[in-house]
């Protein structure tokens with residue numbers, strides 16, 4: 001049961017599922033995973049606060065069991081130029097045909113990418129993480145250039161200096177009086 005009411009917390013999805021069973025039930029799973037669950041991705045993040053939004057649709061396509069997915073997230077990555085954080089929106093989608101063995105794989109039309117089913121339950125987390133890593137931009141940097149970010153930092157430093165300036169100015173004035 002999905003709702004678009006922003007006041008309600010998004011549904012956290014299970015980490016694993018029986019994909020075959022999901023296909024039989026024509027299930028659509030929509031929800032989120034906390035970023036902190038993705039150990040490989042986490043190494044690239046400056047903050048693991050936040051979520052990955054995921055929509056998984058299990059069903060059939062041209063007679064094969066399929067999984068279609070859409071993923072999106074906003075990640076705090078490190079700018080490759082200035083090393084400061086840059087909020088990067090990442091999104092992607094994928095479609096897999098679920099196969100149990102090589103014989104089933106051989107039957108797939110070329111345009112369908114195979115996903116080999118192993119065990120009773122499959123890890124959604126691993127699958128989502130693999131795909132999200134593939135969606136990361138080749139170059140991670142601030143949009144135009146980093147000067148916006150740097151000049152904002154400089155302004156803050158100058159503002160701090162300015163805040164302490166009145167006293168410094170007053171002291172200088174006093175010193176002047178002493179000299180004269």
Ligand SMILES: [Zn+2]
Pocket residue numbers: 079080081082083084141142145146149
């Ligand atoms: Zn930058």
